[in-house]
Amino acid sequence: MNRVHPFRVLRAKPLWIANGVIVGVLALLFTVFYVGANVDPAGHLRKLPVGLVDADKGAAADGKRIDLGARITESIEKSTAGGDKIDWKVMSEKEAKEELGKGKLYGALLVPADFSSSVTALSATTATADPVRPRLTVLTNQSAGSLGSSLARAATTTAAESASLQVGKELTARIPPAQQAKLPAAARVLLADPAAVTVEDGHPLDSHSGLGLTAFYYALVLVVCGMLAANVISGQVDHALGYTHNDMGPRRVHRPLLRATRVQTLAIATTLMAALSVLMGTLVLAGAVGIMGMDASHLPLLWLYSVAAIAVCGIGALTLLAVFGTPGMLLVTLVFIAMAVPTAGATTPLQALPDFYRFLAEFEPLRQITGGVRSILYYDAQGDAGLTRGWIMLAVGLGAACLFGFGVTRLYDRKGLHRVPEEDAVPTKAAVAAR
Incomplete structure (x- = not known):
């Protein structure tokens, strides 16, 4: 009695072709979906929602009213340096907290209430040798996704640092050289880059999250x-x-x-x-x-x-x-x-x-x-x-x-x-x- 050995099925071309096509397509599709989606997130970034909060109350300098917070937020909102990667949403501090608490914002930039007065104090001749540096606060939101929060943090930090340099350039240009010479050394250094950028968690999560x-x-x-x-x-x-x-x-x-x-x-x-x-x-x-x-x-x-x-x-x-x-x-x-x-x-x-x-x-x-x-x-x-x-x-x-x-x-x-x-x-x- 002649019996065909089971391993002879490996000689059948349709078996190889059918299985090869199926597993090959699966391998390609998984690669396209997984790698393709994550190969360049920064390059594909578009309209990432980030809050822009101006809580600055302004200050008086040389008999004039100045509002550096409004100047910063307007400059950032109109900035084209980042293209359309960030969707800056101007809102109040309360609204920003609510949006962060719903995962609708990946981060926010907060200009504090005393920003103008703190910056103005740097240019005063009565400034102390160790002046207090005003702060711009970057709020993160890991609950909306760690990568999205990181992208928002990087973009917001860069915008805040650029805004600080721009404000410093304007302040330096407005102060006469003679008055600058009377300022403490620390104040002159800070005048060129007045704001310190700090990072805080805008929506803290529990440790087991x-x-x-x-x-x-x-x-x-x-x-x-x-x-x-x-x-x-x-x-x-x-x-x-x-x-x-x-x-x-x-x-x-x-x-x-x-x-x-x-x-x-x-x-x-x-x-x-x-x-x-x-x-x-x-x-x-x-x-x-x-x-x-x-x-x-x-x-x-x-x-x-x-x-x-x-x-x-x-x-x-x-x-x-x-x-x-x-x-x-x-x-x-x-x-x-x-x-x-x-x-x-x-x-x-x-x-x-x-x-x-x-x-x-x-x-x-x-x-x-x-x-x-x-x-x-x-x-x-x-x-x-x-x-x-x-x-x-x-x-x-x-x-x-x-x-x-x-x-x-x-x-x-x-x-x-x-x-x-x-x-x-x-x-x-x-x-x-x-x-």
């Missing part, structure tokens, strides 16, 4: 749980209905075939996904907060949002698997991982991404979920800090998944595109008894 990244990683866990659960549930439902076998180590189990339409199969899997999302959401919250000690508040809301996010991601993944079959697994990986992570706006701000990635960010699930989690963890669950958008996009995603999934599978059923031939799908009495 991962420097503003716990929201992203928590949201990523929710998405991955939904995606992986969908793969598991899809396979187990097919096994329970008898469409596929189940390998448990060396043991192979195959159940009798039960007739089920594609719509019914998707409905069974969706029901399991919705129910098991409660378990997964509970365990994720317990693991992150209870075991790992992640700082979190509004725990009931965080639990509810976690369950909803896992359910929506899982049902979305089940839809792709039901509609596209085996290729659906690749689509799930691309949608929920490859395209999602670079466009989440957590590691790299959306304002520092190329236009194509900004487009993807409008509907990618991880970005929407991260915004909601960030609002709950960092911004006191304020709706306009990302939570409202998160809930809306979850609802839209669930509706789209259900319409697409059940609509297409119903179309398959109506056209007679059953998963097994009709005559093989009816279980015998012996098969039913065995179940």
Whole structure:
């Protein structure tokens, strides 16, 4: 008896071609999405929102009223040195604090109330030998993303230093040389560059907040749980209905075939996904907060949002698997991982991404979920800090998944595109008894 050795299958060209194309495309796409989005964030930076606060009350000098704070903010706002990289937003100190506390600003520059009076004092002949240097304060916001905060800090610090030099040049030009000679040496040095630039945290986070990244990683866990659960549930439902076998180590189990339409199969899997999302959401919250000690508040809301996010991601993944079959697994990986992570706006701000990635960010699930989690963890669950958008996009995603999934599978059923031939799908009495 001649028996063909199994390894002869390696001689089949279609096997090599099909697998080569699939893994090659995946490798290329992952590279494009991950590296392409982060290769030059500073070069792609555009309209990064940064606050510009003028709290200066002005001062009197030589019988005239001067307001150096207004001059600085106007100079920075109109400056074209940075092109359109920074979107300077002039606002009050209270408004800046509120915007920082909602993650809508990546940083801010604060001109203090005594700035003009402090600078004017440097040019007074009665100035002390050790004059007090006025300050310009750069406020950072790590809760909006560490990279975005760093980009805002660098741009704001540069703008503040340039403004200080410009003010120093104007003051020096206005003071006669004879009067400058009477100033203390320290005052003359500071007069050319009067302002000291200091950096402060504009929205401090708790110590167990991962420097503003716990929201992203928590949201990523929710998405991955939904995606992986969908793969598991899809396979187990097919096994329970008898469409596929189940390998448990060396043991192979195959159940009798039960007739089920594609719509019914998707409905069974969706029901399991919705129910098991409660378990997964509970365990994720317990693991992150209870075991790992992640700082979190509004725990009931965080639990509810976690369950909803896992359910929506899982049902979305089940839809792709039901509609596209085996290729659906690749689509799930691309949608929920490859395209999602670079466009989440957590590691790299959306304002520092190329236009194509900004487009993807409008509907990618991880970005929407991260915004909601960030609002709950960092911004006191304020709706306009990302939570409202998160809930809306979850609802839209669930509706789209259900319409697409059940609509297409119903179309398959109506056209007679059953998963097994009709005559093989009816279980015998012996098969039913065995179940």
